[in-house]
Amino acid sequence: MSSSVLFIAVFLASSVEAVEALTIVLASGLTRGWKSTFQGVAAALGTLGILVVAFGPALVHYVPIKTLRIVVGGLLLIYGLQWLRKAILRQAGFKAKHDEDKIFDEKVAELSKAPKAVGYDSTAFTVSFKGVFLEGLEVVIIVLTLGTSAHQIGLAALSALVAIAVVSVIGAAVSKQLSKVPENTMKMGVGLMLISFGTFWAGEGLGVNWPGSDLSIIWLIALYGIASGLIIAYSSYLRKSVVRTKESQA
Template identity: 55%
Template structure:
């Protein structure tokens, strides 16, 4: 695996791990508070839905001319990457509460316990089913998008798919082993790194899509990524000086892409 493939693997792995943590937290809340069998049905239905969507989107994405694909995807990655990076900088500098999987798990658990229990289509608990299904599909769609766009742009879909698979499997196994929110996963740090990687790839591919030529071709990423990281860390240092008492834990219940 060369340097560019390694950067691709790392970016996809971290981004997909974040999405997997959030999906597993939702499923664990549904299963713990309600019914594991119904939650399992929801996960299965969500995975089937994702497989159908991936089968439909895969050929469409790879059929787009590479220049146009890189321009569009570069712009999209810049939008998402800068959003992730902005929130990561705010959290690291004390201007925004840290993302707390314990708190999210507790709120999801309370909501699941309070919901009415109904049975539909041979599913014992419909609430557990729908909660798990939505969590898997919503977070899974982001994983599919990451794999297809990163893989197609880098001409290496297998590496992107492998990184996503490894990330999801590791997070799921960890979740099954402890059956608790994955609070010990350094998600805030991961989100900072993912923000840097998405922004860097967005700059690189967006410029290439606009017919710019980077010195050293793909090796330019080895300069772009550290530059973006140093700039983000400098922002954290500057903003930390003016930070007051850190905000309370983030109230996010579902992924907002950061």
């Protein structure tokens, strides 16, 4: 049961990060050429692969599972709350939604200004390397934290790879229409799963006895989902009330 929740959590989180990385890669490839862009992508993926191979087994073999779950639980709580908070603020209209098309256009404009290189293009390499490495680093952190705590690092890595492959194929097909991806809804789902795993593992690592053991993750997701829905509804109501008051005063 928790294997499927783990797979979905890693898949959604990796998809969101992959969409953000793909926006940068497409902007770089279409503006500066594909050869150096792909070299940058390959170098970033290679570096990330080394990080997983270096830290994954070490975490699993040398850190006691209880300690791992306390640390990972704390990290997931922080990261999940940050994601969920942003998604709630976007949903309630307090924060602009992430517009991948706008980011793409800005990146294209920025890259077009730099002088074109013949052969190896260091701008394309650096931009795609940084984009893929930084977004990929977040995927690596999620894979390592969720995977090692659940003792299913292989499944977590597979889920991330499937997500990256799916986003890459769809991204290549739709080219720059990445704004169609329901990014905020996905971020909300990921935030809910991360804080649920975080609460569960932090508690379990410290000796809390969860009723139903792993099944608690499901009711935690449902509970946090209901709470988030109520927070969004009340925040939207507040925002609309303030707008109405200002309009009636004007």
